[in-house]
Amino acid sequence: MQTTPKIFERKLHEIWLSQDFSNPLETLSGEEIVILDTGILNEDTAGPDFKNARIRIGNLVYIGDIEIDSDYNNWKSHGHNIDNKHNKVILHASLTNKNNQHYVYTKDGRRVPTICLSRFIDKTDLHEFETSFKGEDENSQLKCSHLSDTVDFHLKKRFISELGMQRYQKKCEKVYNRLKELAYIKELHLKEPVIGYDLKPEFENKKFEPEAFHDKEIWQQLFYELVFEALGYSKNKNIMLRLAQSVNITFLSKLGTINESLSFYESALFNISGILPEKSKFDNIQIPEYINKLYTDWEIIKRVYDGQTFYNTDWHFFKLRPQNFPTIRIAGGVKFLESLLFEDLLNIISKKFSEIRNLNVLINSIRSLFVIKGKGFWKTHYVFEQTSKDEIKYFVGAARADEIVVNVVLPFFSVYFDLFNEPELRKKILKIYNIYDQRSENKIVKEVADGLNTTNFLKKTVLTQGMLELFRNYCSKKKCLECEIGKIIFN
Numbered sequence: 001m002q003t004t005p006k007i008f009e010r011k012l013h014e015i016w017l018s019q020d021f022s023n024p025l026e027t028l029s030g031e032e033i034v035i036l037d038t039g040i041l042n043e044d045t046a047g048p049d050f051k052n053a054r055i056r057i058g059n060l061v062y063i064g065d066i067e068i069d070s071d072y073n074n075w076k077s078h079g080h081n082i083d084n085k086h087n088k089v090i091l092h093a094s095l096t097n098k099n100n101q102h103y104v105y106t107k108d109g110r111r112v113p114t115i116c117l118s119r120f121i122d123k124t125d126l127h128e129f130e131t132s133f134k135g136e137d138e139n140s141q142l143k144c145s146h147l148s149d150t151v152d153f154h155l156k157k158r159f160i161s162e163l164g165m166q167r168y169q170k171k172c173e174k175v176y177n178r179l180k181e182l183a184y185i186k187e188l189h190l191k192e193p194v195i196g197y198d199l200k201p202e203f204e205n206k207k208f209e210p211e212a213f214h215d216k217e218i219w220q221q222l223f224y225e226l227v228f229e230a231l232g233y234s235k236n237k238n239i240m241l242r243l244a245q246s247v248n249i250t251f252l253s254k255l256g257t258i259n260e261s262l263s264f265y266e267s268a269l270f271n272i273s274g275i276l277p278e279k280s281k282f283d284n285i286q287i288p289e290y291i292n293k294l295y296t297d298w299e300i301i302k303r304v305y306d307g308q309t310f311y312n313t314d315w316h317f318f319k320l321r322p323q324n325f326p327t328i329r330i331a332g333g334v335k336f337l338e339s340l341l342f343e344d345l346l347n348i349i350s351k352k353f354s355e356i357r358n359l360n361v362l363i364n365s366i367r368s369l370f371v372i373k374g375k376g377f378w379k380t381h382y383v384f385e386q387t388s389k390d391e392i393k394y395f396v397g398a399a400r401a402d403e404i405v406v407n408v409v410l411p412f413f414s415v416y417f418d419l420f421n422e423p424e425l426r427k428k429i430l431k432i433y434n435i436y437d438q439r440s441e442n443k444i445v446k447e448v449a450d451g452l453n454t455t456n457f458l459k460k461t462v463l464t465q466g467m468l469e470l471f472r473n474y475c476s477k478k479k480c481l482e483c484e485i486g487k488i489i490f491n
Helices: 007-018 123-133 153-187 216-231 233-246 258-273 289-301 326-342 345-355 359-368 398-419 423-435 443-452 455-459 461-475 484-489
Strands: 033-037 050-057 060-071 089-096 103-105 111-116 394-396
Touching: 007 060, 007 089, 050 089, 153 216, 153 398, 153 461, 153 484, 216 233, 216 326, 216 345, 216 398, 233 258, 233 326, 258 289, 258 326, 326 345, 326 394, 345 359, 345 398, 345 423, 359 398, 359 423, 394 398, 398 423, 423 461, 443 455, 443 461, 455 461
Parallel strands: 060 089, 089 111
Antiparallel strands: 033 050, 050 060, 103 111
C-alpha cells in the first residue's frame, strides 16, 4: 500500500481533480493544455498520482499518467527518473519550478512537459500552500521515501543487516590498515609527518609478521587516535585525530609520572590544539589558577615538542551543544589517557572480553569504562573565558560511550584477537555487535528509517549501522538500482 500523501500534495490532487485553476493551463513554452480527463487517483500502488488521463497539448492528444509534485526537483529527488512505473507519464505538474525548467525525463529517456501550477492557482490558495510547506522536508535524498511498503519486510531487514556487517568490516579494515602504518613507521623510526606521507610501494608490498604487532605502544597509539576521533563527533573528528597523531604516545611518555603527567597532558593538548587563548584575553580579569598552570607547564613542555601546532580557527564550536565543545572533549580525553597509560586500559578490556560470559553484563561493564564524569575546572566551564550557567556532569556521557564501544572498541579488539589467534573471542565480539542496543540518535538514520518504514530497526546497532551504510553508499550516491530495495521499487 502506498502511504498517505502529504497535506499539500492532497490539496494539489484536489485542485487537479476539480480543475480549479485561475487561468487556462499552458506549458512554459506557451502551448495550451486542455484536460480532457483528469485520470484516476492512484491510491493503492506506488507510481504516478493519476492513471489513464487524457490531455491535449497544442494540437495533439495524449493518454497516460500524471505526476504531481510540490517542486520540480522532486522528479529526481523522489526517483521518478529511474522508476519504470513513471515511464507512461504524459505531464509533470509541480507547485514550484524555480528555474523554469520545461521538461522532465523518464527512465526510458522520453521527454515530458512540465507545468508550474503556482502560475494557475489563486493567490489565497497559494498562501495556504506555502504555510503547509513549513516544517515539511522536501530535500530528502531518499528517492524511495514512503514507497518501500511494496518490499517484503524480511528482505529489508536482511539487506540492512548485511550492510551493517559490511560497515563493521570496513571499521575493522580501517583499524588494521592504520595498525600496519604505525608498525611500519615505528620500524623505520619515522615521525608522523605534518602534511601526510606516501608509503608506497614499499609499504603496500610489505608482508607483516605477527611479531610486528607485539609493541604495546602502537596499540596504545592506535586506540588513542580512534577514541579521540570518536570524541570529535562529525564536526571535529578530523582535527581531534590530527591532534592525537601530533601529541602522540611517544611524546606523552616523556612527560613524567602520573602525578605530574595529567596536568602536562592538559597543557600540551590545549596549547598545541590552539584552543587555549593568549594571556592578553584575560587582561581585565584575574587568571584562574588552573589556566595559569596550563601556561607555566607549557613553558617546560614546548622545549621538548617539535611537532605540529594548530589554531583556534581549526576547531568548530558553532551549532554545537556546549556539552560537545572541543574543550570538554579534550578534558574528557585527558581522563581517558590516564586510563590508557597508567591503568592499563587495553588489558582491562581484553580481560573483560575473556572473563565475562554474560554478554549484556559485558556490554555494560565495557561501556562504563568510557563514561567520564565532570571534574575540576571543566565542571563549571564550557570555554576558558567564562563560567557556565549549569554544572557539567559528564565529559563523556552514556550515549557517546556507546558510540565509542560500537565504533572503536569492538572493531579494535576484533582485529586484536584475530592477530593474536583468539578466534572464539573474535566471534564473541561479533555476537555483541549483533545484539547491541542502540541508545543514541542519528538524523540520517532516522530519515532512512522513516522513509523505509523501518523505525523498529532503530533499536539495534547492527541495523542502524546498516541504514547509515545504505544512505552513505546508495542513497546519497543515487545508486538506487544497485540497492536491493531500490531494485524492487523502481523496476
